Amino acid sequence: MSIEFETIIGLEVHVQLATESKLFCRCSTKFGSPPNTQTCPVCTGSPGALPVMNRHAFDLSLKTAVALNCEIPKFTKWDRKQYYYPDLPKGYQISQFDLPMSQHGYLEISDSKDRFETKKVGITRAHLEEDAGKSMHDEAAGKADSRIDLNRTGTPLLEIVSEPDMRSPLEARAYLDELKLLLTYINVSDCNMQEGSLRVDANVNLHLQTDDGKVATPIVEVKNMNSFRAVERALAYEVDRQLAHWKKTGEKIGDVPKQTRGWDDSAEVTKAQRSKEESSDYRYFPDPDLVPITTTDEQVAKVRDSLCELPAALRSRLVKEQSITPYDAGVIVNQGRAVVDYFLEVAEGCGDGKQASNWVQRDVLKNLKENEQTIDQFGMSATSLAALVKSVKAGDLDNSRAGEVFEYMLANGKDVVASMAALGIEKVDDSALDDLCRELLAANPKVVADVQGGNQKAIGALIGQAKKKNPNVSPNDIRGKCLAMIAEMS
Amino acid sequence: MLDRETVEKVALLARLKLSDEELATMTDQLGKIVGYIDQLSELDTDNVEPMAHAVELSNVFKSDEARPSLDREAALSNAPKKDDECYRVPAVLGE
Incomplete structure (x- = not known):
């Protein structure tokens, strides 16, 4: 049974901003330092610590938002997103919920090979947030323990959320390539995926055209993709999987809770992960430790004018x-x-x-x-x-x-x-070229006969000889001149 | 009033393990706190803009300069479990 369907893809990209210090303290953001050597009371969530916003991180996010054609609200604030995880010592992540620093932008994507039409992919919002630490499962030593490194805690991230505007894994790839290129051009991030400076999550489902009308499959969030190529492949896999799953079960959007699946790069499949806490469970509320940020039209205009x-x-x-x-x-x-x-x-x-x-x-x-x-x-x-x-x-x-x-x-x-x-290269003048060609034709009657018999390619045999006599001659000149001379003979 | 299921859910989200007795106490006490705060909903706030912050301040920034961090030993000193480099916590289940 073949069925018509449309693939619907939206992407969430976390990009690490190129700052020296963290988002709310002055610890270094340097990658690869020994574990837990870049932390302070703000990073570890110690009582009494007070976060203060990094000016440069805000400037970089403003620049990005303007480059992504976003609206910049005049007022933005900070919220606490509560969840419990060992790499998040405060028990909440400082993020932006209802009043993000930018929204409603777009990024234009095109394909020089014309495999899809040029289109604008909507940007729902781009907001700032802090990164969490890193958990490592220590299989060799502890078995029972996980080890926590908090160096990355508090590193500034810009989360760029697209509209579900992409219609194929190829378009998703093009969006990522273009976004990365843009971010690199405006110098806001090094976009190094190996070091985690750029991370991608994808939301994907299918709109099927059935006899009973249009049916959507459940939306799946795909994580764990370590390269753009992996994103493209994971999405292609997910399209096939969702189609097969729908044929088998008829499961539609709303029948099951939203699922998160992880991409397994070596097995080339996505695997179900534990179900995500509902959004309302994050219990967002305004962070009383941080004051809001206001932005003026003049400021935005200035950023726009200074963009490369x-x-x-x-x-x-x-x-x-x-x-x-x-x-x-x-x-x-x-x-x-x-x-x-x-x-x-x-x-x-x-x-x-x-x-x-x-x-x-x-x-x-x-x-x-x-x-x-x-x-x-x-x-x-x-x-x-x-x-x-x-x-x-x-x-x-x-x-x-x-x-x-x-x-x-x-x-x-x-x-x-x-x-x-x-190199002894000099231009061969016309009379020297004439002499050389005349000499070659006289010495190679068989070639002349072959050419006269219609085999023009035979002239190729003379090129090597000509080059030996005078390395400066041009093969094209020799070919043209000899053919002309043979034509005159007959 | 706050019901027991809600308190159980909040405790789970905060990874708190409460005994039946504690759950009863918490339901009662938290319920009173929420009830007290709930008095505010008697006010008509239809035409009042939501407040983002209690202090009338905005745009407080620091410059982007890295400064020395805590010594690792100091950073790890209050951890109940640690090794030479890291905090140690009960295994985070694989995803």
Whole structure:
């Protein structure tokens, strides 16, 4: 039985803000320190400790909210979310409940391969909260004990909640890629998933078209996904699972409580986790330790004006101004602003965006990857590369030897003119080319006969010989000239 | 009035284990507290804006500078159970 259905996906992303110190105290947020060396009475929830809001964390969240096109309410406050867990020493998490610092934004996603249409994914809200500590189950030593490290306690997190606007695992992946790129461009987080700076939970269900009308399957929250690839795969699995489960049981939304499932990356399945406490059980109430925050229109306008050019705008500018494909623009913009600037300098220097894009993608990025370097460490200035591309365009340097010149420039730090001289590359003038071709044709009557017999490819045999006689000749010139001469003979 | 089931639920959420006797006492005492506070609902608050904070202050911030934290020994000193690096707690059940 095949059935039509629509996949409905919403994502919750927790992103760690790039601050030196924690959200409500001055302990360091540094990752990887020995356990319990970055705590204070605020972190451990000791009696009498008083949290005070980190200005920079609020500024970073404001910047993010503006970049996500959110409304910024003039008034926001802090709430306590109560739950009992050993990695949460206070017994509550300081978060934001009914008056978040931002809401009703959107992020535009698109696909350069046109697998889905460009769309705006709604942002329900983005709010600040503190992180909890880390529980480790010590299997070797204790068996019976869990060990608690509170270094992470109080680290600033921005929770970005999307509307259920994504219709496929692919769109969810695109949303995450775009969100991460945006956050990296505006410098609010390092988005390192391995270190937990970016965490994703997904809500997914299906809207089925049945004979009795539209039916929705129960919403499942998927957790435990350690990479964007894992998110995509977990969602694809969940779509299949929910469809099969519905066919077997007919279970609809509302029939069962909301389920949480964890992604098992090695088994490639989602597994049911213990049921979540109902939202009302968190018993939110305003935190009396922290005063509210007010934001003015002027402040928001100032943040908006100071934002850098965002990835989406940058991509359209590259497509429009440099005449490159959306795909190429995507590849370059994904490399970060420094590579974009390098590309723009090459493109403007040589006057050819397409060629600049080819060189940057094929030669520069490949080289950086091989040597594990960033663009600032790259041994060739954009001006030098632009001059190289210009020489090729002007015909002073043949494409077949341009790669060699590139390598020489990079290895020796010389400009294109000096490198060509060092490699003995000079432009072959027309009369020298004529002489060479005449000589080759005279020495290779069989090739001439083959070409006259209709096999133009036979000319290829002459290229190697020509290169041996004069390494500076261009294969294309030789091919063209020889074919023309043979045509004149007959 | 507060019923016994509600007190049981609140105790569970706070991971408190109460004996039958304690439950009875708590139901009575908590009920009185809630009842006392509940007197406030006699007031007409239809046109009153909810109060977010008792103090008329806003925008109190600290700068983003890291300062030295507690020595680990001091941080762990009040823990009922610990090792050289961590607090130790009864096993957190696997998810």
